[in-house]
Amino acid sequence: MDLSYIINEMAEDREHYFNAVAPPIMQTSNFSFKTVDGLRQAFADEMGGYLYSRGLNPTVDILRRKLSALDGAEDCLVFGSGAAAIFAPVLAHVKSGDHLISVRQPYSWAQRMFDNLLPRFGVQTTYVDGRSIANFEAALQPNTTFIYLESPNSWTYELQDLAAVAALARPRGITTLIDNSYCTPLYQQPIALGIDLAMQTATKYIGGHSDTLGGVVSGTHAAMRRIFESEYLTVGSGIQPFNAWLLLRGLRTLPMRLEKISRTTEAVVAFLKQHPRIGRLLFPFDKDFPQYELAQKQMTGACGLLTFTLKDGTVESITKFCEALKHIQMAVSWGGYESLVIPRCAGIAPADFDAANEGHQYIRLYAGLEEADYLIKDLEQALAV
Numbered sequence: 398m399d400l401s402y403i404i405n406e407m408a409e410d411r412e413h414y415f416n417a418v419a420p421p422i423m424q425t426s427n428f429s430f431k432t433v434d435g436l437r438q439a440f441a442d443e444m445g446g447y448l449y450s451r452g453l454n455p456t457v458d459i460l461r462r463k464l465s466a467l468d469g470a471e472d473c474l475v476f477g478s479g480a481a482a483i484f485a486p487v488l489a490h491v492k493s494g495d496h497l498i499s500v501r502q503p504y505s506w507a508q509r510m511f512d513n514l515l516p517r518f519g520v521q522t523t524y525v526d527g528r529s530i531a532n533f534e535a536a537l538q539p540n541t542t543f544i545y546l547e548s549p550n551s552w553t554y555e556l557q558d559l560a561a562v563a564a565l566a567r568p569r570g571i572t573t574l575i576d577n578s579y580c581t582p583l584y585q586q587p588i589a590l591g592i593d594l595a596m597q598t599a600t601k602y603i604g605g606h607s608d609t610l611g612g613v614v615s616g617t618h619a620a621m622r623r624i625f626e627s628e629y630l631t632v633g634s635g636i637q638p639f640n641a642w643l644l645l646r647g648l649r650t651l652p653m654r655l656e657k658i659s660r661t662t663e664a665v666v667a668f669l670k671q672h673p674r675i676g677r678l679l680f681p682f683d684k685d686f687p688q689y690e691l692a693q694k695q696m697t698g699a700c701g702l703l704t705f706t707l708k709d710g711t712v713e714s715i716t717k718f719c720e721a722l723k724h725i726q727m728a729v730s731w732g733g734y735e736s737l738v739i740p741r742c743a744g745i746a747p748a749d750f751d752a753a754n755e756g757h758q759y760i761r762l763y764a765g766l767e768e769a770d771y772l773i774k775d776l777e778q779a780l781a782v
């Protein structure tokens with residue numbers, strides 16, 4: 398399907414709302430019925446129409462149809478956050494006694510779910526180094542029902558061979574889910590590679606303006622109905638109409654924002670690589686990246702996030718560098734218009750900082766929509782401090 402059609406036209410029934418070019422925000426909690434039978438039908442199949450906005454809502458549905466088309470999926474569900482879009486599909490596919498395989502160091506709140514929440518309900522998780530398919534195979538147990546992927550992840554960009562994982566899981570009836578936030582469906586199509594469920598946080602690139610949260614999970618009609626009728630409605634973590642509207646607005650410029658960020662990231666990577674104070678640099682489309690070939694094979698783009706270390710990777714020098722930045726802000730999140738930096742050591746108690754552990758020295762940079770020169774100048778002056 399044409400990307401321009403999906404973003405500009407698909408699911409926008411403008412004649413139903415005065416030919417307004419921008420869709421209305423259907424800020425309503427409920428929908429009324431003329432007949433008892435109509436209401437009965439809505440109760441019987443809440444996914445078949447509008448009853449109550451904890452279920453379906455027309456503004457959310459415009460976004461929903463576009464996002465599932467972007468994923469090349471039959472359907473999707475849109476949540477109030479990315480974390481909710483992880484929680485609901487995982488919860489929908491595991492039961493007490495099940496075993497789950499996750500890539501090591503997944504998104505932090507996914508890891509908390511695996512470590513703290515699921516064990517309370519008798520679901521155990523094994524973490525694997527997902528760079529080798531043999532590690533997934535070795536971790537399989539008779540009760541493995543779910544494989545959780547994140548490729549690339551958002552700090553070290555480790556990849557999994559998605560087609561290989563799908564080929565391992567499908568014949569065994571194991572459900573696979575990927576956190577595809579780094580690439581978005583524009584730069585990676587996990588469902589075409591055989592992954593069952595493609596999830597992304599919409600807070601980052603889809604929204605693109607650092608002003609709302611959201612999340613999405615895509616898959617078959619049957620899989621979405623299963624999640625909708627249980628976890629989606631029960632937990633009540635669907636997105637609000639106004640936030641869906643903000644995401645629709647962000648979506649209009651997604652392709653051009655990613656293009657621009659790709660060019661900027663390339664320039665920033667080239668600058669950092671030649672700088673004498675930089676130690677390690679991690680970026681999946683950098684030729685020196687350990688999984689560069691796999692990245693080229695299954696991703697059509699990479700941009701925005703990259704990680705580096707300073708040769709002098711003490712907490713003091715990392716702190717000085719981060720605090721010396723004048724334009725690049727220090728904050729969590731990414732995917733917005735503004736460039737950001739975050740040092741790993743901010744999440745580590747000073748007494749636990751291990752100077753020999755490269756991971757403790759990581760500084761993650763997100764390149765936003767500023768001009769590359771503007772960012773490079775800021776990095777240059779901060780590296781000179």
Ligand SMILES: *Cc1c(COP(=O)(O)O)cnc(C)c1O
Binds near residue numbers: 478576598
């Ligand atoms: C931010 C993020 C999430 C969670 O999304 P929220 O919208 O913040 O809940 C999940 N995965 C990745 C990779 C993220 O960066």
